[in-house]
Amino acid sequence: MTTQTTGTSTAPTAERRSWLRDHSELGVCVLLLALGVLVLTDALTMDVDVAQRGPVGPRTVPIVVGTGLLVIAALLAVDVLRGGRGQAETGEDVDLSEPADWRTVLLLAGVFLGAAVLIDPLGFPVAGALLFWGAAFTLGSRRFDRDPLIAAVLSLATYAIFNNLLGVPLPGGPLMGVL
Incomplete structure (x- = not known):
């Protein structure tokens, strides 16, 4: 009774939380x-x-992506408000009863941050190779004869594609003066 006369009630709060x-x-x-x-x-x-060449300029892709994000947000909001619910993960490779593997997540984050710190002094080819090799090691690969070679090839190929073909300058580091 007192909740109606004072204007405060726990029922609307519970209904709001439930909604x-x-x-x-x-x-x-x-x-x-x-x-x-x-x-x-x-x-x-x-x-x-x-002075841009052609109809597609540097703003085109971000405008399309931003507009797409707004459209998806609106469509998802309409679906949720109409009662739509996301399905729980039912993949056979995911065991939802197991806890998260925080060790792997933290190691991957450390490898990524280490590569970000080392990219300026060592250059992208070395930092990228350490990133690829560190990620492979963290995710369970123990092929010490093969993994560093694959990491180096991936890193050099990525550097060459971005730096030479796409025109995106990446820091070469001290080794690029030798090569």
Whole structure:
């Protein structure tokens, strides 16, 4: 009785929590919406050379991606509000009763951060090789005769493709002066 006279009640709070729990996928919609707005804002405020060749300029892909993110966010929100629910993972390679493998996640994060720190002083080919080799080792490969060679080839190929073919300059490091 007192809840009606004072205007405060725990029932609306419980109903609100229940509604939010039933529509938790709206959080993904908000994330997609924010990401779409960020991408579109960056694309539309980008400094672009006026003299462009052809109809497709540097803004085209970000505008398409940002618009796509907004459309997906809206469609997902409509689906969730109509009662749609995401399906639980049922893949045969995923055991949801097992805890997360935080050791592997932290090791991969460490390998990635190490490569990010080493890319300037050592260059992309060396840092990339360490990244590929470290990721393979962290994920369970113990082929010390093969993994470093594959990592070096992948790193050098990636460097050559980005630096020479795509025109995206990557730091070469001290070894690129020798090669």
